[in-house]
Amino acid sequence: MPICIECRYPVKTLYTEYSKADDRSLGKGVRLTQCPRCKRFADKYVEHDFVVLFIDLVLIKPQVYRHLLFNRLGRDDDKFDRSIVRLGILLLLFDVYLTWARIEKLSLPLIAPHRSSHASPSNATAGSPSAVRAQEVATNAARLQAQPLILQYLFFLLLVTSSTLSFHMPIRLLCSINPDRAVPAGLPRKVWKTLIPHYPHPTPLSTALLVSSCTKLFPILLIIWDYDLPSSATAVSWAVIVNNVAALEILMDSGYLRAGVLVGVGAGLRSLVASFVLKSVGLGTGTGEWHSLIGVWRELEGWVGSVLWRP
Ligand SMILES: [Zn+2]
Known part of the structure; x- marks a missing residue:
C-alpha cells in the first residue's frame, strides 16, 4: 500500500486519473491525493521527472526516499523491481571503472x-x-599492465562484486535477526535492540542501499574534467555512506544510530574483503580510506560506549 511521503500515513492511491478530462499529456487529467492526516499532497513526486528526483536524492530529502522506496520501487512479492536490477548493474559497471582508475594509481x-x-x-x-x-x-x-586487458577487467569485476556483496549481506543478515527470539553471541537483548533494528525484508534493504548509492555516478564528470582521482573517490565514497545511512533510517524508521551501526559494519567488512582480494594478488591497497574507516569505526565504538555506559 502506498504511503504519504510527508507523514508515512497509508493511502489507497496516490492520484486519481480522469481519463475523459483535458489533454492528459499536459497532466490535467490527474489529481493528486490529499493525505487525510497531514492534509498535504500524499506524493508530489509522481508528477516530477527523473532530474528533480535525482537532485532531491543527492540532497537527502526524506520525502524522495519514501517516494522511491515505498511508492515506486516497493513490491509486495519481495522481489527486486526491474529498474533496481538495471541500476544495480549500472552502478557495478561504473564502480569497476572508478575502482580500476583509483587502484591503478596506488603505490605497490x-x-x-x-x-x-x-x-x-x-x-x-x-x-x-x-x-x-x-x-x-x-x-x-606497473603490475596490472603485465596482464591482458580482459583479465584486468575480470579481476576488477570480481573485486567490485565481492565488495558489494560483502556490504549488503551483513546488513541483510543482521536485520533478519529477531531479538525477541534469540540474540547472537549472548549479547544483552537491550544492547542488541539499541544497536540493530529488526527488519525481516531483505529486498527493500538492498533497494535502499542501491538507490542511495546513486551519488557514485557523480564522478562521471571525471571523464570531462581531470580531477585528483583518489581524493575525489574518497569524497564520493563518504557521500555515499552518508546517503546509505539516511536511506536505511528512512526505510526502517530506526533512528540514525542504528542505521549508522549497520552501514558501519557493512562498510568495514567491504573494506576488509577488498583489501584481502587486492593483497592476495600482490597489489597495494592504499591507506587513506581504510584508515579513515577504522578511525570512524573507533569513534563510533567510543561514542556508543559513552552513550551505553553513561552513569
Ligand atoms: Zn500525510
Whole structure:
C-alpha cells in the first residue's frame, strides 16, 4: 500500500486519473491525493521527472526516499523491481571503472617482489637518488599492465562484486535477526535492540542501499574534467555512506544510530574483503580510506560506549 511521503500515513492511491478530462499529456487529467492526516499532497513526486528526483536524492530529502522506496520501487512479492536490477548493474559497471582508475594509481606494497625488481635496477645502488625515485613511481599500474586487458577487467569485476556483496549481506543478515527470539553471541537483548533494528525484508534493504548509492555516478564528470582521482573517490565514497545511512533510517524508521551501526559494519567488512582480494594478488591497497574507516569505526565504538555506559 502506498504511503504519504510527508507523514508515512497509508493511502489507497496516490492520484486519481480522469481519463475523459483535458489533454492528459499536459497532466490535467490527474489529481493528486490529499493525505487525510497531514492534509498535504500524499506524493508530489509522481508528477516530477527523473532530474528533480535525482537532485532531491543527492540532497537527502526524506520525502524522495519514501517516494522511491515505498511508492515506486516497493513490491509486495519481495522481489527486486526491474529498474533496481538495471541500476544495480549500472552502478557495478561504473564502480569497476572508478575502482580500476583509483587502484591503478596506488603505490605497490613494499614487500611485493615485483616492486623490488622494478625499484632496484641493476645499475643503481640501493639508496641512491635514482633508486628512491623509482621506488616512488612504482604503482599498481606497473603490475596490472603485465596482464591482458580482459583479465584486468575480470579481476576488477570480481573485486567490485565481492565488495558489494560483502556490504549488503551483513546488513541483510543482521536485520533478519529477531531479538525477541534469540540474540547472537549472548549479547544483552537491550544492547542488541539499541544497536540493530529488526527488519525481516531483505529486498527493500538492498533497494535502499542501491538507490542511495546513486551519488557514485557523480564522478562521471571525471571523464570531462581531470580531477585528483583518489581524493575525489574518497569524497564520493563518504557521500555515499552518508546517503546509505539516511536511506536505511528512512526505510526502517530506526533512528540514525542504528542505521549508522549497520552501514558501519557493512562498510568495514567491504573494506576488509577488498583489501584481502587486492593483497592476495600482490597489489597495494592504499591507506587513506581504510584508515579513515577504522578511525570512524573507533569513534563510533567510543561514542556508543559513552552513550551505553553513561552513569
Ligand atoms: Zn500525510
